[in-house]
Amino acid sequence: MAYSENIAQRIRSSLEHLANVEEKKMFGSLAFMVNGKMCLTAGPKRMMCRIDPKLHEQEVRKIGCSTVVMRGRNYKGYIHVQEENLKQENDFEHWIELALDFNEQLTSKGK
Template sequence: MAYSEHLANRLRQRLKGNGAIEEKKMMGGLTFVVSGKMFIGILKDKKRQEDRLMVCVRKLNYKELLQKSESKSMDFTGKPLRGFLFIEPNGFESEDDLDY
């Protein structure tokens, strides 16, 4: 499996009852989408063999969140995708961190 089913279940628990959310396997991971748009997903960092979250924050607090040590710009092609962040494992280890 390319991503942690345990982490996927942690996300499912939080998203349960929040409308028409779909799960889609994409990019070797799992994404959660609403109205056809990804808002959170799980993707394995191939170098470190660790799961990380992909999170859509848009412009809300992107610059502020990018300053956190567990946040990295989401970059697949050499150019950061604005409004999207990778969250490293230390950013979602605890239940409070994942809720944030």
């Protein structure tokens, strides 16, 4: 499994206050499921955040960010953030908060 243990540990620490968190290995990364929904992943030298698709265009413009692409398809609402752009705690927490906010929206809709 080729993922950044540093990112994985930082995500664990940020989610430790939540009751319903599960870790799953998928897509060559370590996914963090919150309330049964994919929320964040620790990948090789990057973190993937699942955010509100309405915020995608604004957030993906930030340095070190890119849209997740799988099998040639762009996934709006899924953003990779390079590890070097997560060094500052406030930058890291920004992405955690966006992912958790969207996760709450998904959970409250019952999806």
